[in-house]
């Protein structure tokens with residue numbers, strides 16, 4: 189029986205959203221927070237239904253994961269078929285064809301010549317392994333990351349992350365030899381030249397370039413607020429890395445897999461990274477992540493030095509192969525561009541209605557954000573309004589996410605398979621919720 193046609197379990201007092209939230213709070217630690225007390229019972233395409241039968245339009249895609257929509261029939265069928273064959277042998281013990289096929293596919297689509305791939309389970313692990321590989325290749329310790337960047341919640345990736353509140357506060361000490369340069373955001377007064385000058389200064393005052401193994405950057409900052417690198421910045425980093433023998437790591441964990449209108453965001457800049465990290469959209473929700481990079485760099489780590497018990501799970505590999513087929517066959521990169529245009533137009537309308545509250549609208553394909561401010565001033569962020577909108581949205585059937593180093597950004601990451609009518613409906617709800625929250629304060 190298809191899960192989406194299965195009858196809901198009988199409602200019981202312990203199966204309401206409120207009761208489940210109370211049970212969750214009693215059973216799980218506070219650090220594992222949740223956006224809203226919406227307990228999902230089933231999902232399909234761009235829609236979710238909760239345990240009480242309420243319907244929601246999903247403008248978050250599980251944080252840029254279900255780019256191919258919830259329960260895409262091709263993905264479900266591929267996983268089901270794999271599940272019936274076997275679901276775990278450990279890639280490091282008894283490998284299997286789907287993993288080889290997926291590595292070949294990623295090597296072919298990554299904008300990297302003569303690529304090799306490894307699999308792990310999460311985005312943070314992908315970054316950890318990218319750094320391990322860069323250190324093994326260069327024999328150097330240092331890593332440079334950027335302010336506002338987000339790379340994960342493990343100790344090393346927390347150290348690389350450039351935002352304290354919510355991610356780092358109280359969790360130190362962090363590993364040594366990590367340095368941060370300012371991410372260029374002209375809107376906030378940091379030009380590309382400022383950023384490159386700061387990097388030069390970092391080489392003078394903190395670490396000499398000959399001790400730097402890697403520079404790690406998101407081509408579009410995700411958690412930081414959907415800030416794309418300015419044109420020419422990745423090329424400038426590429427040059428610096430080439431001059432000093434530093435490994436350029438592009439974190440495509442949130443931006444990858446057609447989200448920005450290209451398979452990978454670096455393709456907009458035409459720059460070839462040495463290593464790319466991938467997760468999230470790779471397998472549409474099955475926990476698998478990948479590191480793809482130049483063969484001479486990737487092969488620096490000795491056999492057994494990389495991997496993990498669940499690394500490259502056969503279910504994840506099967507799902508990822510189906511996701512890649514769907515992205516190609518349904519032209520989801522092109523669709524991301526159209527979706528982005530529709531959402532951007534709706535946000536511009538919102539700005540016309542609330543010119544003093546709606547700040548910068550940033551979009552690359554279907555990775556879209558809007559900053560909320562007071563008095564139309566970029567330097568007066570309004571995280572309170574964002575919080576109110578994100579909390580109110582589910583009450584009207586919309587799942588909405590926030591982000592941003594200042595907490596004042598609404599991000600929109602709809603499934604790329606979303607039907608036009610559902611997208612328009614969701615944008616209508618967003619406008620209504622915005623009006624309500626803005627008029628309240």
Ligand SMILES: Cc1ncc(COP(=O)(O)O)c(C=O)c1O
Nearest residue numbers: 310311312338339340410441442
């Ligand atoms: C750019 C980026 N890097 C790394 C990560 C960490 O991935 P994971 O949560 O799978 O460990 C994320 C997650 O949001 C991310 O957006």
